[in-house]
Amino acid sequence: MPSALRLADPRVPIPDVHPPYVPAASAGFPVAENLCRVLVNAAVNDDYRLMVAAAPAAALAARPGQFFHLACPPSGEDRPFLRRPMSIHAVDPAAGTITFLYKVQGAGTRGLATLAPGDRLDAFGPLGHGFAAPEGRRHLLMLARGVGLATLAPQAEAVAAAGGRVTAVLSARARDLVMAEDRLAACGCDTLVVTDTDGTSAVEALRARIAAIHAERPFDAIVTCGSDRLMRLARDFARAWGVPGEVALEQHMACAVGLCHACVRPFVDAAGETSYRRVCWDGPVFPIEEATSWSI
Template sequence: MTEVIASPCATHSQSCCGDTVTLDIAEHACEVLQNAPVNAEYRHMIVAAPAGAALAQPGQFFHLACPPGAAGTSFLRRPMSVYGADPLRRTVEFLYKVQGTGTQGLATLLPGDTLDALGPLGHGFELPENTRHVLLLARGVGLATLAPLAAHAIAQGARVTALLSARSHALVMSAERLSATGASVHIVTDEDGSSDAARVEAQLEALHAETPFDFLSTCGSNRLLLLLQRLGQAWRVAGQTAIEQHMGCGIGSCYACVRPFREHAGSDRLTFRRVCWDGPVFDLQETTSW
């Protein structure tokens, strides 16, 4: 069952990997097919979704109505990035950390239950034409946001290198999924010291020297954002980052998710944009730290 939501604009044009599609923003009643833990902190949810929802692009998100959980009721929807979307199977996937009231409620959903998902929302990643080598640099929940980009980039003929950062090897996620798509995967962790900023920078410099990157992407860590901005400037390579932000409506009406961005790369002037409507994916060099 799908109910179209009345909004300031009921459609969103989304470019991804050279193709432009117009997606309807709608409230979808999705059947939960799986909602299983992947480690001590994260769960992987798969839902059956209408065709419009399953066309979600890498970097887009859904605004989820969370059921009550042990910590109480979440009155606002929870923005959740798309971990996977398959228009043939008509499924959408989410990878989420069980942390606050909303996600604790999501963790209670069982196969056969219904998830109320508004979307797909926002603007996702846009790969330039003839992109040859994409870097994915992610930590924590950023692994969920960037994972779909790998398959899209590889389908367009690009090579993908993914550097995944986590507190421990037990919390590393998506490595097998990324490898299965054809990405080259590198793992760094806090527990062995390999995630130290200086060591990550040296590793990225070596990878770039071997096969230069021509598109950079990151999500999940302010420290990694700043590192990739510096390297992008030095290498003269463009990129994008996906931003996490608390939201109210998710469709640009309430302005609760406004944050500052540089007017353009290298500019000292700031502009203010809605993360839900203008993003959540933004130019790497225009994004300010948080």
């Protein structure tokens, strides 16, 4: 095995005191290669796992919508060379922990799934631009599908903590794949679970239900992640209601710091001008008005 891969093996013991990477604040660039220690890495259902890791201070500055680029250990025949981007699902500065909720999909996430308590997690970040400040939101509509829940839950929680109301639509293939429902309910969010299996996740049905909620208690902001169809629905609402909308985009990426341009996507501004932006560096959260979907 090449030495670089051996170095990335998380089972190499790490010292209690993190090595003196010079991150962040001192260089005016608040991004560091954070050597974290895995505390929990457990399945929450057939598809998703929750990983909690003790993290150094630089990592605890992560804001909702930001992400870390995670080094993924080898597993089986897999040798994931590139890091994999993962949204911050929770940050607990008091406990000194960061949390990720991830779907096991391919080589990278299969490797992450092998990490055991005590192993090292190499998390580069926090990266990217997160959601707008939660203060001042009166009623946030959150439209999340699948893995989008991982990304949106912290913003919903932040808006609720700032005194805003949140209606969180949690969409999934089936009931047992719905996550974060208890966490959102516990912070006072109104949750609306919709699934493919019972037919409630169909966009037109959802459109009518949300419009009815809006008529009673108007939304003044929208966030969405995890589904192209929900992104288009959110954009329709943002236009119709004249409220700001934000989408957190997911795109395969390599460097995550804006250099390689692997994650460029097209955007169209209000004047109809097309521009090309890097999801890692210019986002991953973008104004929904400007984001283009895969189908339009």
